[in-house]
Amino acid sequence: MASSTTLCPFLSIFAFALLATAYAIGFSVELIHHDHPRSPSYNPTLSPSDRIQAEIQRSNARAALLRTYFSHFHNGTSTTKYPYPSTYSLPYGTITANAENNYFMSIRLGTPIKEIITVADTGSDLIWVGCEPLFVGFPGVAFGCTHNTNGTSERMTAGIVGLGGGPLSLVSQLGSSIGHRFSYCLVPITLTKVMTSRLSFGSDAIISGGDVQTTNMVDNARPNLYLVTLHGITVGKNNSLGPIKSSDMLVESGSTLISLPSTILESLVEVLKQSISLPQVEDNEFPLCFNESARSDFVYPDITLQLGTATVTLKPYNTFLMKNNHVRCLAMKPSIFVPILGNIAQQNFHVGFDLASWKISFAAADCTKY
Numbered sequence: 001m002a003s004s005t006t007l008c009p010f011l012s013i014f015a016f017a018l019l020a021t022a023y024a025i026g027f028s029v030e031l032i033h034h035d036h037p038r039s040p041s042y043n044p045t046l047s048p049s050d051r052i053q054a055e056i057q058r059s060n061a062r063a064a065l066l067r068t069y070f071s072h073f074h075n076g077t078s079t080t081k082y083p084y085p086s087t088y089s090l091p092y093g094t095i096t097a098n099a100e101n102n103y104f105m106s107i108r109l110g111t112p113i114k115e116i117i118t119v120a121d122t123g124s125d126l127i128w129v130g131c132e133p134l135f136v137g138f139p140g141v142a143f144g145c146t147h148n149t150n151g152t153s154e155r156m157t158a159g160i161v162g163l164g165g166g167p168l169s170l171v172s173q174l175g176s177s178i179g180h181r182f183s184y185c186l187v188p189i190t191l192t193k194v195m196t197s198r199l200s201f202g203s204d205a206i207i208s209g210g211d212v213q214t215t216n217m218v219d220n221a222r223p224n225l226y227l228v229t230l231h232g233i234t235v236g237k238n239n240s241l242g243p244i245k246s247s248d249m250l251v252e253s254g255s256t257l258i259s260l261p262s263t264i265l266e267s268l269v270e271v272l273k274q275s276i277s278l279p280q281v282e283d284n285e286f287p288l289c290f291n292e293s294a295r296s297d298f299v300y301p302d303i304t305l306q307l308g309t310a311t312v313t314l315k316p317y318n319t320f321l322m323k324n325n326h327v328r329c330l331a332m333k334p335s336i337f338v339p340i341l342g343n344i345a346q347q348n349f350h351v352g353f354d355l356a357s358w359k360i361s362f363a364a365a366d367c368t369k370y
Contacts, residue, residue, distance in 0.1 A: 026202025028370075031120055031184060032104040033192035034058070039104055040117050049324045055189070056285060058102060059256040059333075059342065066123070066250075067336045102254055102343060103186075105161060105199060118159045120199060122253045125166030125224050127173075129159035141173045163253075165355055166224035171201070172355065178202035183352035184253065185367035186343055188317055198370040207352040207361045214361040215308030218248050226251045226353060228360060230339060232306040233264065235271045239301075242267075247339055249307065251351070251360060255342040258319070259335035268303075272330065275301050286321075286329035293326040300328075305341075312362045318345045 032038050035051050046054065105120040109129070116129060128144040143159075162169040163182060171182050183205035186197045218227035227248045234240045244264050260268065269288045273280070278290040278298055292298060300316035321331045321344070331344050350370075352361040 026178060026200065026204035028198055028200040028204045029105050029107075031186070031197035031199045032106065032117070033187075033197065034102050034104075035193045036196060037193070038106075038117075038196075041101070048322075051193075052321055052323060055102075055256045055321075062252075062255045063257075063259065063333075063336050063340070066255075066338070066340075102256060103197070107161065116159065118161045120161050120163060120253070122163045122226060122251070123224075124160055124162035125164045125169045125172075126160050126162040127168065127170055141170060142168070164224040165226065165353075165358075169224075171353070174201065178205070179354075180356035181205040181352065181354050183207060183350060183361075184346075185350045185365055185370045186253070186347045187367045188347045189256075189321075189344060190317075191368065195368060197367060205352055207350050207363050209363060212361050212363045213307075213310035213312055214359055215310035217308075217358050217360050219358065226360065227338075228307040228310070228341075230260075230264075230305060230307060233268060234304040234306075235268070235275055236301040239271055239275060241271060249339040249341050251341045251346075253343050253346070255340050256331075256344050257340070257342045258332045258345050259340040259342070260332060261339060262334040265332055265334055268332075269330070272301070281327050283323070283327075283329055286323070287332065287334075289323065289327050289329040291326055292328055307341075307362075310360070310362055312349075313364075314345055315348070318347060 034041050034054075035046070036042060037044070101119040101121070103120045104117050106115055106117055108115045118129065126144070127141065163171055166172060171178070171180070178201040182199065182201045184197060184199045187195045215228060218225075218229060227250055229246055230244075230249045231246050232240065232244060241264070244267070245261070247261055247264075265287060272288060276290060276298075278292060278295060281289040281291050283289040290298075300320055302313050302315055303319050304311060304313045306312075319331055320328050323329050331342075348365060348367050350361075350363045350365040350367070352363075353359075354361070
């Protein structure tokens with residue numbers, strides 16, 4: 001039965017299984033996708049098309065959630081450009097823990113040590129677990145706890161590990177011990193049922209090599225959100241959309257789909273229609289779909305985003321979803337409040353966050369090898 005979530009009025013201490021290692025060399029943990037058998041939300045009866053549909057529904061729910069807390073603060077009178085989600089953390093944490101999550105992580109804490117599954121969320125500043133049984137940890141990281149959960153699933157998560165940039169997040173609390181760095185590498189969505197992804201901290205999170213694209217993130221007054229500035233879009237090698245109005249874009253692991261301002265998305269759709277010689281299919285969920293039944297080997301064009309000073313080239317698996325056996329759709333929607341670079345766009349990229357310099361890096365990678 002659903003019930004309201006309330007945070008206990010105290011902070012306690014918890015520790016990750018490899019926390020001590022972080023002080024020396026860094027550490028990595030598994031990121032478990034919603035559709036992986038180890039996920040608390042795993043449903044073995046879903047077909048591939050069912051899982052895609054569920055991804056769409058979660059992404060829509062996440063977008064609605066983001067709109068809720070954005071509109072809660074951005075009412076035209078605030079002097080802060082972007083709201084600080086943790087100040088609206090109770091409803092946000094409650095919803096995130098139940099329906100709109102895409103990635104989980106396993107942590108071990110307490111005395112005696114117990115393994116629990118939590119939501120890993122770059123959009124949250126919260127860290128909390130269940131109060132019962134009450135865990136006793138050793139000094140390390142402050143967390144809150146809840147006596148109740150809100151939702152109908154019998155396989156509920158036990159809490160949230162916030163990876164946002166605010167002061168209460170895991171990354172901020174570990175701080176200089178991990179060099180203020182974390183990164184992740186997400187395996188393709190087609191493999192999430194059989195493989196886990198990787199979340200790294202400290203020296204394990206450093207991204208190096210000649211193909212790394214790095215840019216400053218938007219300097220918020222409230223730095224919980226990871227935003228970059230979208231300056232341009234190119235289809236293929238040189239088919240640019242032309243001048244577009246620059247807009248801040250939220251880099252979000254909790255959302256699946258990419259969202260763009262409606263005028264930019266409309267322009268992109270028109271360019272793609274001219275570039276892709278496949279029969280178009282009308283769809284009530286996506287702005288553009290194609291029937292591949294006659295040409296299953298068709299190669300879709302890359303789409304390159306200019307994000308600040310970083311040039312990020314998205315492969316077709318970053319921008320198109322196979323909706324059913326013969327229909328492939330552009331995995332984008334009009335943005336509701338702020339454009340979002342969802343996790344589909346980030347798969348097979350090593351994405352690194354440096355909170356000390358407030359920079360983000362992208363490097364194409366085979367995330368199945370991490």
